[in-house]
Amino acid sequence: MTAYQVLARRWRPQRFEDLVGQDVVVRTLRNALSSGQIAHAYLFSGLRGVGKTTVARLLAKALNCEKGPTPEPCGECGACQDIAAGSSLDVHEIDAASNRGIDDIRELREVARVLPVRDRFRVFILDEAHQLSREAFAALLKILEEPPAHVVFILASTEKDKFPATILSRCLQVDFRPIPADLVAGRLAQVAESEGFELTLGATQLIARATEGSLRDALSLLDRVRAFAEGTVDENAVAEVVGLPPFEVVLALWRALEGGDVAAALGLVRAEERSGRDPAALYEQLVQLVHAALLLATDATAPAPFPTAHRAAIAESAARLGPALLVRLLALALEGKGLVAAAEKPGVAVAVAIGRLALWPRLQRVEALLAGEPAASTGGAPAPPARSAPPAVPPPAPAAGAPGARLAAALEAMGEHLLAGRVSSVREVAVVGDTVVLRCGGLPASTRKSLRDAVETLAGAARRAGLGERVEVDEDGAPARPRDQGVRARVEADEGVQRVLEVFGGRVESVEEKP
Numbered sequence: 001m002t003a004y005q006v007l008a009r010r011w012r013p014q015r016f017e018d019l020v021g022q023d024v025v026v027r028t029l030r031n032a033l034s035s036g037q038i039a040h041a042y043l044f045s046g047l048r049g050v051g052k053t054t055v056a057r058l059l060a061k062a063l064n065c066e067k068g069p070t071p072e073p074c075g076e077c078g079a080c081q082d083i084a085a086g087s088s089l090d091v092h093e094i095d096a097a098s099n100r101g102i103d104d105i106r107e108l109r110e111v112a113r114v115l116p117v118r119d120r121f122r123v124f125i126l127d128e129a130h131q132l133s134r135e136a137f138a139a140l141l142k143i144l145e146e147p148p149a150h151v152v153f154i155l156a157s158t159e160k161d162k163f164p165a166t167i168l169s170r171c172l173q174v175d176f177r178p179i180p181a182d183l184v185a186g187r188l189a190q191v192a193e194s195e196g197f198e199l200t201l202g203a204t205q206l207i208a209r210a211t212e213g214s215l216r217d218a219l220s221l222l223d224r225v226r227a228f229a230e231g232t233v234d235e236n237a238v239a240e241v242v243g244l245p246p247f248e249v250v251l252a253l254w255r256a257l258e259g260g261d262v263a264a265a266l267g268l269v270r271a272e273e274r275s276g277r278d279p280a281a282l283y284e285q286l287v288q289l290v291h292a293a294l295l296l297a298t299d300a301t302a303p304a305p306f307p308t309a310h311r312a313a314i315a316e317s318a319a320r321l322g323p324a325l326l327v328r329l330l331a332l333a334l335e336g337k338g339l340v341a342a343a344e345k346p347g348v349a350v351a352v353a354i355g356r357l358a359l360w361p362r363l364q365r366v367e368a369l370l371a372g373e374p375a376a377s378t379g380g381a382p383a384p385p386a387r388s389a390p391p392a393v394p395p396p397a398p399a400a401g402a403p404g405a406r407l408a409a410a411l412e413a414m415g416e417h418l419l420a421g422r423v424s425s426v427r428e429v430a431v432v433g434d435t436v437v438l439r440c441g442g443l444p445a446s447t448r449k450s451l452r453d454a455v456e457t458l459a460g461a462a463r464r465a466g467l468g469e470r471v472e473v474d475e476d477g478a479p480a481r482p483r484d485q486g487v488r489a490r491v492e493a494d495e496g497v498q499r500v501l502e503v504f505g506g507r508v509e510s511v512e513e514k515p
């Protein structure tokens, strides 16, 4: 029985052309090799798992190949084979994290002085080189200041900003970028095909998304999922291993937010917590979905790292909302991300962040109304569910004016002229939730009684005016204090204020004038 070799190892590229997603790096190095420009020190920087050490070994091969230095190492000579097997006497791989002291570098300096055993160069690959101590950096600098002709250093690091400027200035700096998700996904599909196991497209995309541009991490994850799944590796197996919410949940959450349904959105968050998964992971998935929607809104053919079956649903939302709104929504979602990351209890922070997002369709409606668009054609997200009215009631009168005036107008339209007159004499008509409150303090007892007796008719008028379902006659409610009256009237007559009240419900509680 042969030992299982992990995929990341077995699929480590042995030629420059097999590298995934590092075209700029490869072109830079190949051009340098073709023109014989060989630096004595290179600094490879970039995220983990994007190919730094792999390229360092390829560069070592290119330098030491019997047919080299060449951009196309043969892969067959002794030098190429020893380097691939990790047994070359002239290529030294050193983990700087565990050999970070001055003595380690002094020892290295001694070795560097000695000519190569067989090959053209002595190549030192220092992994995680930013971990060297200050003294070790100083000793390294001495070598780099006057490097022996047969020595090449390749420093690899995830944290370029930790290097002293004196070292940086003596290195040819090569930046490795995160590998785009669709390239990682494509590579995974290729690996699965060659290895002879079934891997769904959705699974490749999910793995690529979860490992954020690190091909090595993606291959390791594929190893784990393959060990877990029986037969075909699909997106559910990946979600299970990674601890991600099923995509259906993410999509349901998105739908709830799009419809401004706060209760449904928070219900999904709670259900996710109850199922033992991390609500922060759900939030992260949501942010990625909004991002994907934005990409799709600007380019319908953009790669969306989501199961293909759901791509159409996301694209449809994206087209409906448009890029401008999605940018704002994404900005809001990213703000929430900071909140979630900093929270001790992510569940609470996720609820707050998602609650905020769920309110955005209403904000959007206010903006549209303030911009003078008619309420019915706000475009974008559907309005929150309208108050349901009994079918017998005629359609509401156009919503304009203060609640009192609208109620009176509806009564006039119903032929209730007397009642309309009485309502007009009420000092304050307020809308509280779905109830219209007539504050009758200060009115003659007979007027108050007439209003009280007509409460059913008034409710019909309130529904007709689109103000609410019920009418309450508050006989003690004091009218607003007289000195408020002028300002209050101005505020209540303000169109912007009226529209805010119209969309959110509520009433003007008090009015204060700032000097």
Ligand SMILES: [Zn+2]
Residues within 6 Å of the ligand: 064, 065, 066, 067, 073, 074, 075, 076, 077, 078, 079, 080, 081
């Ligand atoms: Zn060779």
